[in-house]
Amino acid sequence: MASSRSPRTVRVLVAALALSFPLAPMLHAQDAPQGAAAREVGVITLEPTDVPYSVTLPGRSTAFEEVAIRPRVSGVISEILYEPGSDVKKGTVLFRIDGDTYQADVDAAAADVAGAEAALRSAETTLSRYEKLVGTGVTAADVDTAEVEVMQAKATLSAAQAALELAKLDLERTEITSPIDGIAVLPQVSVGDLVTANQEDELTTVTRIDPIYVDVQESITRVQQTRDRLDQGSLTRGERIEAELELETGRKFEGQGTFVSPPVSVSTTTGTSVIRLRFDNPRRGILPGQFLRVKLTFGSTPAILVPQGATSRASDGTLTAFVLGNGTAEKRTLASQGAYNNAWIVTEGVAAGEQLIVDGLRNLQNGAAVSPVAVTISETGVVTRADGTPDSFGGAPSSAASTGNEG
Incomplete structure (x- = not known):
């Protein structure tokens, strides 16, 4: 007998049967299939380490000394020397x-x-004679008068000597000298120009740029956070605060800076404080007014370093990595506090002693069966088996570009 069910009825029954099965297998389709053959992966054991705590700040260079040269007497410029x-x-x-x-x-x-x-x-001679003749035609009043004349003569001499010194000073000031060591820029006057004492316009400027100051601005919030970390013990203070300088070209400037002035006030508009550092500048590689970057290293903080080549970042910024868990690859979400060399400074997501998968990562899925092989990573991010043989895990080698160190 022919079936009385219409095609529409059949489709409805098929849909109902499909809905009666669990959805869990479909939801985990992205995980590795169960029972798949284990693949070799390179692993390293995560260890805690002390990482330098650094911040990089923008700054501007300022001359160590700068003097505007002005005349102290009036006259005509006769020579520029x-x-x-x-x-x-x-x-x-x-x-x-x-x-x-x-x-x-x-x-x-x-x-x-x-x-x-x-x-x-003359006044002293008269006084001496009067003192000898007192009572023989010279009265005491005459002696007193002679003494006054001596004092007046001394005062007149003192005034004359002072006027002579002032005249000599003015003569010396006709030679205008540099009050500091430095570099003298173009003169603003020519021979024959008339200048006046203490005029507003300078004749030239002398600038000293070795050493040189660099002023950086730091958020007072981060200054306080750093102090809190020192107080809590999560940050260990170094023997001294290290200061490294980076030029506009990205080149590192040779030499370490020293602190001149710590934060002493806060801008009411920007909420930042100015920190002044001093750098030796014998080759004059830094000129006043340059924009620079200064990396300050305050000390060290305990952390776990995860090689950047062993991680991936999603479009939303989520950072992930795989660790070994009971013979399978376990995907973890990481929280980091910047980078150090070729590694992320990880604060959450992994723990010391766990084995991190650093090679054989291509197409690796969460829950995939894996066979771990101990490996090492060079400073440039190249993975090598612990026994020294080249890796052959079939995955892209672990490598990462150096990003520097940020706290």
Whole structure:
């Protein structure tokens, strides 16, 4: 007898039967199939280590010393005695002002001193004679008058000597010298220009750039967090804070910096503090005003380093890796605090003593049966079996680009 069920009825029954089966196998389709042959993978044992705690901050270079050269006496520039851009020492004569008038003032002041000295000698002689003749035609009042004249003569001499010193100073100031060691830039005047004492416009500028200062700005929040970590013991203070400098080109600057001024105030607009460091600059590789990056290393913190080549990052930023668990690959989600060399500084997701899968990762799935082989990783990220033979796990070799160290 022919079936009385229509095609539509058959489709409904098939759908109902499908819905009656568990959905779990479908939900785990991305995991490895059960009973699959174990594949060899390279593993390393995770160990705790002390990682340098560093922060990288932007900064600007500032001259160690910079002086605007201005005249202290008025006159006409008669000579410019330096080459622009050359090194000058403290006391080097840079400019000379016509000093004829000032030399005449010195001569006149010297004559006044000579006259005052003669007047003093005359007054002292008179006083000495009066003192011998008291009671024989010279009264005590005459002696008192002579004493006053001596004192007045001494005062006149002192004033004349002071005027002479001032005249000599003005004459000396016709030679304008550098007060510091440094580099003198282009002069802003020419021979024959008239300048005035203490004018607003400088004649030139002398700048000292060895050593040189670098000012960096740090968030006061992170400063406080670092102090908290030191207090809690999660960060061990180093013997000193290390400061390394990176130029705009990315090249590392030779030499270590030293602290000059720690944070002492906070900007009300940016919430940052300025830290000043000093770097030796014998080759003048740094000029004032340059934009630089400074890496400060405060100490070390205990952490687990996971090679970057053994991890993958999803489009949402999730960082994952595989560890060995009961003969299978177990996928873990990691939490990190920056990077150190070719490894992530991992704080959650793995523990010391676990075996991390670092090679044979291609197409590896969660729950896949694996056969671990001990391996080592070079500083450049190349994986080698612990017995020294090349790896043959069929996966992409572990490697990663160095990202530096960030706290």
